[in-house]
Amino acid sequence: MPEAVLIRDAVPGDWPAIWAFMRVIVHAGETFSWDTDTSERAARDGWFRWHGGARGFTVVAVDGDGTVFGTAECGPNHAAHVASASFMVDPRHAGRGVGRALGEYVMDRARAEGFRAMQFNAVVETNTPAVRLWRSLGMDVLATVPDGFHHPADGYVGLHIMYRRL
């Protein structure tokens, strides 16, 4: 894990550093079901959609120098009392605990903000590091949408819906 990783609310000025790795992840199309040609504008509007009053938050994981390692966004899923969240970690910093730090932070903060449960709607079943991480944070697979995701190499694979009470 990067030393002294800090998780704080994202500000507009973080966007270029976020997009630098988000574009790589989105364009690869292996873990996120966004269009692989999602525009920077659409990505930014979506990721920062909680700004401006809506209940929810967008955070970044940074080190002491301000380098952005990863990011997460969290807000209401359908109803106001169940949260959902999305996470992206710079692939150059994978396996160093950034995702876990973000996950723990988001669970705690969602609970503190009054959400009663966390639901992830689309966890690609072949993304085993993510599935293992979310399980270790208490998330269970509620259901798997058959062939819910089209992986560029593996073809159609299942999409887990994961859930835990907070």
Next chain:
Amino acid sequence: MPEAVLIRDAVPGDWPAIWAFMRVIVHAGETFSWDTDTSERAARDGWFRWHGGARGFTVVAVDGDGTVFGTAECGPNHAAHVASASFMVDPRHAGRGVGRALGEYVMDRARAEGFRAMQFNAVVETNTPAVRLWRSLGMDVLATVPDGFHHPADGYVGLHIMYRRL
């Protein structure tokens, strides 16, 4: 069922007739997990979000006089090959087959447009007419989010995730 019910693409001029019953349904908060004080602007933007190029469609069910009985919207859920859809029927015309007509139309059209499956993300389990209707159209309960919906009279109830291949 209303005589000669026709299902056609919605046009902007349909909005006032849609909102006349949509506001009643949304404000009641018994079947949709939208904020009960959702603004007309937000509702319209959401319901018509497929207009302007995005893959998806919004339709209305009308009779020969042009009276709007119900409406549905359908588009990609997460990935491009799985659709989701939402339906609203004027409560004054409930139980007359408008929902079924809309459901059958949406399934057929989604299939024709290349979607491989249909997924409903939030069917309130106490909304038994809807659950029964969707089951009769081939939708199965993939999972139920525990306490996923807060019903104004019944309190926390489950939220079904329903699914079928197309």
